[in-house]
Amino acid sequence: MELIGVEAGGRGSGAGEHAARFRGGAPGVLQGAYSYLLQDENGQVSLTHSVSAGLDYAMIGPEHAWLHDLERAEYVAASDAEALDAARLLSRTEGIIPALESAHAVAEALKRAPAAKGRIFVVNVSGRGDKDVDIYRENFPELDER
Amino acid sequence: MTRIGRLFECLKRDGRKGLVAYITAGDPEPARTPALVEALVRGGADLIELGVPFSDPIADGPVIQRAGERALAAGTSLKTVLEIAAGIREGSEVPLLLFTYLNPVIRYGLDRLAQDAARAGIDGCLLTDASVEEAGEYAAAMHRAGLDTVFLAAPTSTPRRLQLIAQYSTGFVYLVSRTGVTGERDSLSAAVGPLVQSMRSITGLPLAVGFGISKPEHVAELGRQVEAVVVGSAFVRLIERNAGNSSLEIQLESFTRELKRGFGAPA
Numbered sequence: 001m002e003l004i005g006v007e008a009g010g011r012g013s014g015a016g017e018h019a020a021r022f023r024g025g026a027p028g029v030l031q032g033a034y035s036y037l038l039q040d041e042n043g044q045v046s047l048t049h050s051v052s053a054g055l056d057y058a059m060i061g062p063e064h065a066w067l068h069d070l071e072r073a074e075y076v077a078a079s080d081a082e083a084l085d086a087a088r089l090l091s092r093t094e095g096i097i098p099a100l101e102s103a104h105a106v107a108e109a110l111k112r113a114p115a116a117k118g119r120i121f122v123v124n125v126s127g128r129g130d131k132d133v134d135i136y137r138e139n140f141p142e143l144d145e146r
Numbered sequence: 147m148t149r150i151g152r153l154f155e156c157l158k159r160d161g162r163k164g165l166v167a168y169i170t171a172g173d174p175e176p177a178r179t180p181a182l183v184e185a186l187v188r189g190g191a192d193l194i195e196l197g198v199p200f201s202d203p204i205a206d207g208p209v210i211q212r213a214g215e216r217a218l219a220a221g222t223s224l225k226t227v228l229e230i231a232a233g234i235r236e237g238s239e240v241p242l243l244l245f246t247y248l249n250p251v252i253r254y255g256l257d258r259l260a261q262d263a264a265r266a267g268i269d270g271c272l273l274t275d276a277s278v279e280e281a282g283e284y285a286a287a288m289h290r291a292g293l294d295t296v297f298l299a300a301p302t303s304t305p306r307r308l309q310l311i312a313q314y315s316t317g318f319v320y321l322v323s324r325t326g327v328t329g330e331r332d333s334l335s336a337a338v339g340p341l342v343q344s345m346r347s348i349t350g351l352p353l354a355v356g357f358g359i360s361k362p363e364h365v366a367e368l369g370r371q372v373e374a375v376v377v378g379s380a381f382v383r384l385i386e387r388n389a390g391n392s393s394l395e396i397q398l399e400s401f402t403r404e405l406k407r408g409f410g411a412p413a
Contacts, residue, residue, distance in 0.1 A: 029249050031202070
């Protein structure tokens with residue numbers, strides 16, 4: 001079984017534009033934990049951005065750092081726009097409104113599915129999107145017009 | 147023995163107590179720090195803690211947080227602080243303690259920092275956010291370079307942790323007067339007395355108390371219990387309020403003298 005982690009690609013690849021810790025992060029200590037940390041060359045912690053509040057943080061959980069370094073899991077990133085689109089698709093087709101955090105995983109599954117016919121995907125929808133309705137409305141103004 | 151060790155020997159011999167002054171290096175700008183340190187020393191500060199600004203200062207209250215932001219905005223890094231220290235050392239023998247969060251140190255490299263800090267004339271290092279259980283490698287690197295390692299002990303530290311703090315500390319042990327972050331308070335916490343007693347029972351090292359101390363009365367009260375008292379936010383606030391004022395150094399000197407008077411005449 002392959003394990004795939006999906007980080008917040010935000011709105012760009014520059015410092016402060018995303019929260020993809022495995023893209024440009026380096027081992028460091030923040031708030032008592034040692035893990036991959038987005039930081040500058042002097043060890044100052046970088047600002048981050050993600051449309052998803054739960055991913056908008058400079059450090060990744062140490063368990064993920066371990067799985068990454070073991071090469072047991074692969075880590076990729078989905079952009080804000082990809083996560084929002086995936087959330088809308090899942091809501092429309094399955095009636096499941098995912099949390100924006102989980103929507104990043106849905107986005108990666110959508111990218112991989114066409115080339116993986118016959119394989120089984122398990123997507124961890126770890127949270128519900130009720131909490132994100134305001135952000136969905138902001139990003140999909142057409143939904144209000146119906 | 148470092149200048150820190152020699153300071154505490156002198157204090158003991160003379161029956162005096164020490165005033166430790168913390169300022170954030172690079173606030174309001176790196177070029178200003180040496181003159182501020184000189185002013186503190188003229189006012190009677192016995193040891194200077196040079197704070198390294200950090201983006202996420204979890205041990206600090208708003209006053210020192212703001213100082214860190216100003217210092218970072220002025221381009222201060224750990225490397226800059228070492229350069230500042232070297233500049234201070236050219237004209238002064240005051241003991242210097244580097245006061246820093248862990249991440250800039252990891253990024254700089256433990257051994258490289260130890261060597262560069264020693265070369266800059268720094269006497270010791272205190273990491274605010276490193277757990278003493280994992281301090282072995284760090285302490286060894288600092289000690290190889292001849293630097294002291296000062297650890298923080300809090301009212302909530304367990305007996306096991308106090309043992310480790312005593313084991314890894316050299317120079318002195320820094321007692322945190324209360325739970326919470328740095329910042330001035332009107333009155334002292336009742337937690338200090340028991341913490342002093344616990345520490346005395348396991349170490350002969352000098353003790354300093356800090357966090358929340360801003361008045362000569364505080365200095366007076368703590369001076370009866372420990373070898374040194376640390377004042378930080380009160381100095382930093384004075385710097386913040388008077389950064390654009392040419393009398394800043396004079397004010398800093400006179401406030402230091404006022405605090406120092408809290409100890410009274412040598413015993």
